[in-house]
Structures are given as C-alpha cells and as structure tokens.
Amino acid sequence: MSIRGRAYPLPRLIMSRILFISDLHLSPDLPRLTQGFFSFLEHARGADALYVLGDLFEAWVGDDHRDDYNNAVIAAFRALSDSGTRLFFIHGNRDFLLGQSFAADTGGTLLPDSQVIDLQGRPLLIMHGDQLCTRDEKYMAFRAQSRDPAWQQALLDKPLDQRLMIASMWRMQSKAMSSNKPENIMDVTPEDVVQVLQEAGAATLLHGHTHRPAVHDITVNGEPARRLVLGDWQEETGEAVTGVADANGLHLETWRF
Numbered sequence: 442m443s444i445r446g447r448a449y450p451l452p453r454l455i456m457s458r459i460l461f462i463s464d465l466h467l468s469p470d471l472p473r474l475t476q477g478f479f480s481f482l483e484h485a486r487g488a489d490a491l492y493v494l495g496d497l498f499e500a501w502v503g504d505d506h507r508d509d510y511n512n513a514v515i516a517a518f519r520a521l522s523d524s525g526t527r528l529f530f531i532h533g534n535r536d537f538l539l540g541q542s543f544a545a546d547t548g549g550t551l552l553p554d555s556q557v558i559d560l561q562g563r564p565l566l567i568m569h570g571d572q573l574c575t576r577d578e579k580y581m582a583f584r585a586q587s588r589d590p591a592w593q594q595a596l597l598d599k600p601l602d603q604r605l606m607i608a609s610m611w612r613m614q615s616k617a618m619s620s621n622k623p624e625n626i627m628d629v630t631p632e633d634v635v636q637v638l639q640e641a642g643a644a645t646l647l648h649g650h651t652h653r654p655a656v657h658d659i660t661v662n663g664e665p666a667r668r669l670v671l672g673d674w675q676e677e678t679g680e681a682v683t684g685v686a687d688a689n690g691l692h693l694e695t696w697r698f
C-alpha cells in the first residue's frame with residue numbers, strides 16, 4: 442500500500458463550511474463573470490452547502506428555456522451537488538420564475554422567500570432582501586403581482602420568444618426607474634429588518650439585492666444583532682462579495698475572478 446497513493450481518505454474536517462452568494466445576474470453578455478461563476482463552483486467543492494440568495498440570473502423566463510448557456514450553468518451546479526455539496530436556491534426579483542425542474546436538474550432545493558437555517562446552533566435568517574425595500578411602493582406592487590401563482594402561470598403559458606421580449610422590456614424599465622429613485626428608497630427599511638428578525642427569532646440576517654455589501658451592527662429587542670449584505674458580481678473588476686460560515690463564524694469574503 443503506497444503512502445503517496447490515496448490509500449486513506451482524508452479525515453473529514455470537523456468544521457463545516459457553508460457558502461452564500463447572490464446577485465450574480467448571470468447573462469451570456471457577461472463572459473468574465475460567467476467564467477468567475479464556474480470557477481467559484483469549483484472552489485465550492487468540499488463545502489457542506491451553497492446557498493444562492495436570489496438573482497442568480499439576470500432574467501429567467503421559465504424552466505423550459507434551455508439554451509446552451511442555461512444548460513451549462515445547470516450542469517455546473519449538478520457537478521457540485523453530485524460531489525456532495527448541498528445546494529439551495531432562493532428566488533430574486535429577476536429570477537422569480539425559477540421552478541422545480543430547474544432545482545431538480547441541479548440537484549438542489551428551492552427554498553421559500555425567507556428561511557431560518559441553523560448555523561452551528563444559532564439561527565440565521567436568509568432571504569433575497571427585496572421584500573425589505575418596502576419604501577419602494579411601485580416595486581412592492583410588482584412583487585406582489587409577480588409572486589402570484591396564477592399570474593406566473595399566465596406568463597409561462599406565453600410562447601418562449603414572447604417571454605424573452607417581456608423580460609428584456611422589464612430590464613429596461615427597471616434601469617430607467619432605478620436611476621430616478623432616491624437612494625434611501627432603494628435600500629431596506631430599517632424597521633422591517635428588526636421586524637423580520639423578531640419574527641424569525643434570529644439575531645443575524647443575511648441577504649443580497651441592494652448591491653451594498655456591508656456588515657451592519659443593529660439592535661433587536663435591546664440585544665446586539667447583525668445584518669450582513671452580500672454584493673453583486675462585477676464584470677469589470679472581477680469581484681464579488683460572498684458569505685462564508687466556517688470556523689471563523691459568518692463573515693463576508695471577496696471572491697476575485
């Protein structure tokens with residue numbers, strides 16, 4: 442038996458590693474970012490779990506849209522989940538149509554809009570974060586509509602090319618509207634952050650969506666609490682602020698690609 446050979450498997454690390462990403466806005470128009478995403482999934486191998494907290498895709502018009510690009514993304518996720526890393530997805534405001542067949546093909550699980558997970562004995566509340574931007578009334582109205590199952594089905598019943606046109610129209614509208622909105626409207630409402638943490642019985646919230654990566658120290662029920670915000674992936678600089686839970690606790694880490 443050779444010592445150099447892989448006669449003995451490495452002992453499983455006692456400390457787990459859980460990764461969190463959001464706001465990749467994957468699109469065939471972003472080649473560097475797409476490559477960075479594929480390398481990140483390689484880097485994620487060996488982690489216990491990867492959570493994707495929404496806006497994985499710039500647009501998702503239905504699980505039946507299986508072009509080469511989407512197939513490659515699904516295959517890369519599948520390779521990761523087959524290697525033993527559990528995969529979880531939460532919808533974002535761009536990819537609210539991600540469905541069960543997407544999740545099944547990646548070997549992952551679609552979670553509800555907000556979820557409490559156990560992080561080494563401590564509850565962590567995770568979500569995309571758009572539901573906290575309640576001062577943006579127009580968006581909240583669209584959100585309510587876009588999460589209605591009947592409305593979603595009516596959209597999915599349209600031919601694929603029509604859905605692709607609708608999605609590109611939404612993107613243009615969203616860009617035009619965002620540039621006219623005051624800064625504070627585009628961020629989370631502090632009172633809602635406190636409320637969701639109280640309801641969840643958690644002292645830590647992790648979300649994306651706002652593209653304002655940071656760690657905020659806050660107070661909930663008179664106790665110290667934290668809100669961690671993941672960043673959006675940057676095609677130009679090749680950087681993404683991700684979340685990592687390991688021996689050092691939950692923290693943000695920049696992934697360079």
Ligand SMILES: [Mn+2]
Binds near residue numbers: 464496533569571651
């Ligand atoms: Mn978003």
